[in-house]
Amino acid sequence: MSLELQRLTVGYRRQPVFRALTLPAIEPGSLVAVVGPNAVGKSTLLKGIAGLLHASGQVRLNGQALHELAPAQRVTQLGYLPQPLPQAVPLVAYETVFSACRAARNGESRAATERAIEAVFDTLGIRQLALRQLAEMSGGQRQMVGLAQVLVRRPPLMLLDEPTSALDLHWQLNVLEAVRTATRERAAIALVASHDLNLALRFCDRVLVLSPGGRAEMGAPEAVLTPALLARTYGIEARIERCSRGHPIVLADRPLAR
Numbered sequence: 153m154s155l156e157l158q159r160l161t162v163g164y165r166r167q168p169v170f171r172a173l174t175l176p177a178i179e180p181g182s183l184v185a186v187v188g189p190n191a192v193g194k195s196t197l198l199k200g201i202a203g204l205l206h207a208s209g210q211v212r213l214n215g216q217a218l219h220e221l222a223p224a225q226r227v228t229q230l231g232y233l234p235q236p237l238p239q240a241v242p243l244v245a246y247e248t249v250f251s252a253c254r255a256a257r258n259g260e261s262r263a264a265t266e267r268a269i270e271a272v273f274d275t276l277g278i279r280q281l282a283l284r285q286l287a288e289m290s291g292g293q294r295q296m297v298g299l300a301q302v303l304v305r306r307p308p309l310m311l312l313d314e315p316t317s318a319l320d321l322h323w324q325l326n327v328l329e330a331v332r333t334a335t336r337e338r339a340a341i342a343l344v345a346s347h348d349l350n351l352a353l354r355f356c357d358r359v360l361v362l363s364p365g366g367r368a369e370m371g372a373p374e375a376v377l378t379p380a381l382l383a384r385t386y387g388i389e390a391r392i393e394r395c396s397r398g399h400p401i402v403l404a405d406r407p408l409a410r
């Protein structure tokens with residue numbers, strides 16, 4: 153179930169953000185961080201892969217061209233979490249997750265759907281939110297419910313746009329662990345746009361760094377996230393050091409003059 157991007161051009165009203173972007177194939181079971189400075193195109197890339205923006209070129213999942221699938225088939229293949237938080241609607245979390253699951257797996261029995269929902273609420277540690285209305289939740293709580301809506305569908309490809317932006321440290325770790333488990337157990341692929349380079353270093357199998365001008369580099373986190381790349385791409389002087397547990401961490405020292 154590999155993901156291949158070949159000559160992908162995507163952008164807005166004849167203004168491409170990426171022109172003919174080609175990446176090495178992404179293997180099943182991979183969690184890939186999509187990083188890069190503000191406005192470089194992380195969200196645009198995820199939307200282009202999801203088929204939410206006009207795109208040319210090829211996006212193939214397990215050899216199948218995603219953009220050629222009918223919407224009903226595509227919804228079974230990919231789960232997209234947009235950057236804006238789910239709206240504060242007067243629906244309880246359980247209903248919204250139930251609808252998301254049914255949209256992608258409508259042949260499944262009600263009992264199987266209910267088991268899948270319970271498993272996702274447990275994995276994310278949000279059972280206590282199941283019967284609460286989104287209208288009465290905090291931003292972080294709504295972000296967790298949005299993530300549950302994606303995970304419950306068990307899609308082979310997950311496209312998560314800054315899924316931890318509203319979360320405290322406990323929930324950030326919970327989410328990354330849940331996504332990593334989902335990718336490994338189901339041999340799925342997750343692309344996670346993020347500004348958190350330390351979470352990328354710690355949890356991801358690959359990092360895709362997008363740089364201004366549409367350039368992209370992908371590789372093992374420590375091989376890619378070097379001080380030279382951070383200077384070139386983010387305009388910062390930074391070090392990669394190891395904490396007492398041996399995890400690599402980025403220490404950003406100062407902005408460089410551009």
Ligand SMILES: Nc1ncnc2c1ncn2[C@@H]1O[C@H](COP(=O)(O)OP(=O)(O)OP(=O)(O)O)[C@@H](O)[C@H]1O
Pocket residue numbers: 164169188189190191192193194195196197
């Ligand atoms: N709806 C739109 N119409 C036209 N241009 C857009 C639209 N949305 C984004 N852009 C432009 O596309 C470029 C990439 O934006 P995108 O949102 O993909 O960046 P990003 O890397 O996700 O940024 P951030 O880290 O700030 O969320 C930017 O120059 C932005 O101004």
